[in-house]
Amino acid sequence: MTSDRPFSASAPPAPDFARASLFLDFDGTLVGIAPRPDAVVVPPGLATHLRRLSDALEGALAIVSGRSLPELARFLDGFDGLLVGSHGAEARGMAPPLAHAPEGIGAVQAALSAFAAREGLLYEPKTLGGAVHFRDRPAAGAAVAAFVDTLAAASPGFAVQPAKMAFELKPAGASKDRALTALSALPAFAGRAPVFLGDDATDEPALAWAGTQGGFGIKVGPGDSAARYRLPDPQAVARWLGMEG
Numbered sequence: 001m002t003s004d005r006p007f008s009a010s011a012p013p014a015p016d017f018a019r020a021s022l023f024l025d026f027d028g029t030l031v032g033i034a035p036r037p038d039a040v041v042v043p044p045g046l047a048t049h050l051r052r053l054s055d056a057l058e059g060a061l062a063i064v065s066g067r068s069l070p071e072l073a074r075f076l077d078g079f080d081g082l083l084v085g086s087h088g089a090e091a092r093g094m095a096p097p098l099a100h101a102p103e104g105i106g107a108v109q110a111a112l113s114a115f116a117a118r119e120g121l122l123y124e125p126k127t128l129g130g131a132v133h134f135r136d137r138p139a140a141g142a143a144v145a146a147f148v149d150t151l152a153a154a155s156p157g158f159a160v161q162p163a164k165m166a167f168e169l170k171p172a173g174a175s176k177d178r179a180l181t182a183l184s185a186l187p188a189f190a191g192r193a194p195v196f197l198g199d200d201a202t203d204e205p206a207l208a209w210a211g212t213q214g215g216f217g218i219k220v221g222p223g224d225s226a227a228r229y230r231l232p233d234p235q236a237v238a239r240w241l242g243m244e245g
């Protein structure tokens with residue numbers, strides 16, 4: 001097939017552990033989406049599998065999530081490899097931090113929390129921002145979008161991050177593709193072709209970025225994507241990574 005457009009319907013080739021680096025989103029990629037973010041079910045043995053995967057890649061593996069770093073570390077207790085949280089704003093073991101908390105974060109979090117309480121929606125505090133979820137009440141989506149847009153416009157240093165049935169305010173400079181660019185300079189990743197797997201709007205820049213760096217993106221689940229390849233769900237991701245059994 002000859003086309004200039006990204007073709008993101010086909011299954012990816014098997015991972016090349018000798019030449020690739022792997023960057024994996026967490027929610028919707030390694031684990032299924034839960035009704036509430038704290039209700040996510042982590043498959044038994046996931047941390048052990050990730051440790052083995054990291055060894056096979058000689059350390060060229062990172063988990064790159066929108067979640068806060070401590071939360072991600074708790075879900076992946078037993079995996080001591082590279083973790084990147086808050087949409088690329090913070091990385092475990094990397095100094096200096098990839099991004100700083102903008103001034104006024106307390107006021108932004110208070111405003112999000114008060115709005116969510118007023119609307120009967122779930123507020124999720126994050127290290128460097130906060131999210132309002134409307135999975136329980138999809139009709140509230142437009143009101144949430146309008147509120148976070150207004151709040152972001154009045155809050156220098158913050159940007160809106162749309163997510164699955166949620167809107168979030170995060171540090172304006174934080175993005176997964178920027179984090180991946182920084183990680184690629186680390187010795188473990190240098191000279192390898194980056195492969196990024198993600199399922200969400202927040203993953204799109206990084207899915208496209210991997211394709212410009214000699215690697216490729218893999219979109220997990222349905223929906224338009226700049227990724228070159230696609231896998232249907234986290235179970236298929238686990239199979240592709242050789243994590244079964």
Ligand SMILES: [Mg+2]
Pocket residue numbers: 025026027028029198199200
């Ligand atoms: Mg995700």
